[in-house]
Amino acid sequence: MTTPQQYQAPSADDFLMGGGVPSAKFPTIGHSVSGRITERPTVEQQRDYTTGDLKFWDDGKPQMQLVVTLATSERDPENPEDDGTRRLYVKGQMKNAVASAVRQAGARGLEVGGTLTVTYARDGQKTNPKFNAPKNFDAVYVAAAQNELHTPDPVAQPVAAPQPAAGIPSAVPGLTQEQLAAAMANPATAALLAQQQASGAVPQPATSDVPQF
Incomplete structure (x- = not known):
């Protein structure tokens, strides 16, 4: 047994x-x-x-x-x-x-x-x-x-697009957005653009009062 x-x-x-x-x-x-x-x-x-x-x-x-x-x-x-x-x-x-x-x-x-x-x-x-x-x-x-x-990776949080700092133009005639972004990556260039905008040297994007149909 x-x-x-x-x-x-x-x-x-x-x-x-x-x-x-x-x-x-x-x-x-x-x-x-x-x-x-x-x-x-x-x-x-x-x-x-x-x-x-x-x-x-x-x-x-x-x-x-x-x-x-x-x-x-x-x-x-x-x-x-x-x-x-x-x-x-x-x-x-x-x-x-x-x-x-x-x-x-x-x-x-x-x-x-x-x-x-x-x-x-x-x-x-x-x-x-x-x-x-x-x-x-x-x-x-x-x-x-x-x-x-099959364990899911942590969900990546969306990264917000960088916003232009106060006093720095969001658009400059003659420059594409990519070129402007590259220029603003340089602190010295960004400060110069802000100074020129304050003095009126950088023209602002034109706006129109003509109604759209």
């Missing part, structure tokens, strides 16, 4: 704060749990929901599950300290769905920084009248490296 895996004690923080990370819930068909993996996934033996006893297959082998910690957008309105962290217990048909998603992503396994999305897609075939039909899941995985490639 296979030796059962030892019980995995809670972390010091979980023990101190009186609880652990909430498990992901799938209350209805179509519900998804999605988030970035924040800790290296671990494998542990399953436990009976009612008694807490370790679970074994009929041949004595332990029933195992993969524990994945995700940073999700879910929040419990009754828990002001809920940061969205959820534990996903991958087993049964969900394990097959996640494994297929990892293969489709071209990855070798789940890794910190990757994004995993699991959806309660449909009910499976009910084989025991005492229990509900098993939940069937679909999964999508995006590897950490792929996440980095």
